[in-house]
Amino acid sequence: MKVRLLLQARTNSSRLPAKVLLPVGGVPLVVLAARRAGNTGHPVTVVTSREPSDDLLCEVLAKWRISFFRGELEDTLKRFVDALEGVSDEYAVVRLTGDNVFPDGAFIDEMLKEFEKREVAYLGCVGGSSGLPYGVSAEITRAGHLREAQNETESPFDREHVTPWIIGKYGGSRFEHYQSLRMEHYRCTVDTLDDYLTVAKLFEGSDKPENMPMGVLLEALKAECTDVAVTAPANRMVLGTAQFGLDYGIANRAGRPQQKLVNDLVRTAIKNGVQHLDTARAYGDSEKVLGKALAEGWSSRTTVITKLSPLDDCPPEAQPEVVEAFVERSVYQSCRLLGVSKLNALMLHRADHLTAWNGGVWHALAQLKKKGVIGELGVSVQSPKEALTALSFDSVSILQIPFNILDYRWDSVIEKILDERKHRCLTIHVRSALLQGLLTTNHLNLWKRAKCPNAGQVLEWLREQANNNCGGDVVELCLRFALSQDWIDGVVLGLDTKEQLLYNLKVMSVEPWSRDQLLKIVEDRPQVPRETLDPATWTKPDA
Known part of the structure; x- marks a missing residue:
């Protein structure tokens, strides 16, 4: 199966500006996310905007030899489709984000295997049903389905979030191999200063942060989050x-x-x-x-x-x-x-x-x-x-x-x-x-x-x-x-x-x-x- 990983990133985040450039494990956050996602050999492209606000991001990516594509800031769906120019419709496209560094190549390969086995148009690992912390997320679809969505929907919500139109038409199959972990009330994304300090601490002292197994990181997250007092989220x-x-x-x-x-x-x-x-x-x-x-x-x-x-x-x-x-x-x-x-x-x-x-x-x-x-x-x-x-x-x-x-x-x-x-x-x-x-x-x-x-x-x-x-x-x-x-x-x-x-x-x-x-x-x-x-x-x- 031919695969392309697209990692979405920008520097104009409102709660923690330029968070993707913050250092984690000795490298910028977005670089670590890209390296971890591609550590089993899949090509990774960071998709960002052509706005001046992302000029520095692109300079950093170029310095670290990370492939990138610049497109529309507001129309994320178009940015993804444009980044796939020359890629055939059959390609499996994995959507990732630059503020989530836990997903690694082994995890993505697990999802790709399930995607191919179930022969679905979409497979997502997002939210509480996965059993994984908020921040261990990825979505897989076909390049052809992204192009179809680009041609069929004008909804701002669909275009901002990339995959809703595909889910609406073909169904939203979920990757739930980790449900038994019951870690959905934990958090490993980087959206606030507290998030960043937690994630940065987990990678401290690692010589090869891009190769740390996700399972090791999950156990470290449990040990670090001493305020978590329940084994399942108290969502009621x-x-x-x-x-x-x-x-x-x-x-x-x-x-x-x-x-x-x-x-x-x-x-x-x-x-x-x-x-x-x-x-x-x-x-x-x-x-x-x-x-x-x-x-x-x-x-x-x-x-x-x-x-x-x-x-x-x-x-x-x-x-x-x-x-x-x-x-x-x-x-x-x-x-x-x-x-x-x-x-x-x-x-x-x-x-x-x-x-x-x-x-x-x-x-x-x-x-x-x-x-x-x-x-x-x-x-x-x-x-x-x-x-x-x-x-x-x-x-x-x-x-x-x-x-x-x-x-x-x-x-x-x-x-x-x-x-x-x-x-x-x-x-x-x-x-x-x-x-x-x-x-x-x-x-x-x-x-x-x-x-x-x-x-x-x-x-x-x-x-x-x-x-x-x-x-x-x-x-x-x-x-x-x-x-x-x-x-x-x-x-x-x-x-x-x-x-x-x-x-x-x-x-x-x-x-x-x-x-x-x-x-x-x-x-x-x-x-x-x-x-x-x-x-x-x-x-x-x-x-």
Whole structure:
């Protein structure tokens, strides 16, 4: 099989400018990536742009005798096709990137063997399904398919990312030989300064960095990343950040953590595979504190879901343009505090804002989404009734609900949620799995404030279930109960100490209970008043 390796590189990266020229193992990053990719004999060409910003890159490549091609900066697909001039359609083309130095010739040969054996048009090793760290990536297709894509698609997304049109037409087969490694929550790309320092350290002292086996590098990466505390990514944990901005939770005595600790908590969570962070305009300084924690490139590694202001200061009789101004103020304040130009996802903090002001709030958000200021739209609801209302809006793609081991109210709604998922993309996150900490405390005065007349019965039942199912740990009982629900995509967990984070990460990796086990747990569950399940109705401390 005839093969051509094309390694994509440029110097105008925004988060770490000129990163491909940084030294790793005594040579520029892009040179090391090219040498490692070609160390079993396949020809490698670095495809870059003809812009003046890449003049120095080409000088470096020429100095190190690395073949390169200069083409369109913005149209990457055309750049690839132009670089293949004179190459027949049957050639297997391997797409690589200059900021990923782990892929070596042996790994690429494994993929090429699989590509030929399966007789597919595309084979990719990208993302979590591979079992490999983020940064061990490669894509293989035929030169003829790239030319076909060049002629058929005008989509900016297709042309920037090179292969989406091919995947859409021929299918996206995946290379999954390393799934058992479960290292998808590790990271070995170079996108930020932290990334660079980690990767550079792995190659320190090597006489022949281009020949270091990828397996050796993977083991070294494990040893280096001491903050990774889980054997599988904690991708169903949603980090709640209300505690970062205000005193939150009925059992909270610690107060708000300092910025340095928040930085550590957020970044450690991300390193362990946490993919979503939950915040809100109404959470005091949470957005501001979170924005600082996500600086220096960390925001690119996670998805922040924030919530619109409660709009308490918007007049009930406000005209549409006034409502729009209030909505835009909230959205752009969130952008400013989080340090981003657009919001990944935004939820209504109040479900009645779906229809309030004659639908003015939702209309204004839809316009901002259309402009690209907001990615996804969702609703944070308080009750099953509000959830059903939210589901009647087709543009709602995220639903956050309160749910815990005592909450019987959702039993009649789950089937509706599952049915909706058959027709659209719908993400379900649950909060209050510990009922704002109430389920973790034996203080009867706090249960009294939560309007629970049978607190003694509830506490005895919680202890009994914890003893029977998880070694007496009530917190694990409650978290594991939520995580075992197959209709739940993520559980929002707030915390304010490193110990809590590490504990939560550990629980995330525990095997879920079966449906029969869940039914057995709740068969004698004590009934509590609806007011107990709704913290908004609880008695205030000074009442």
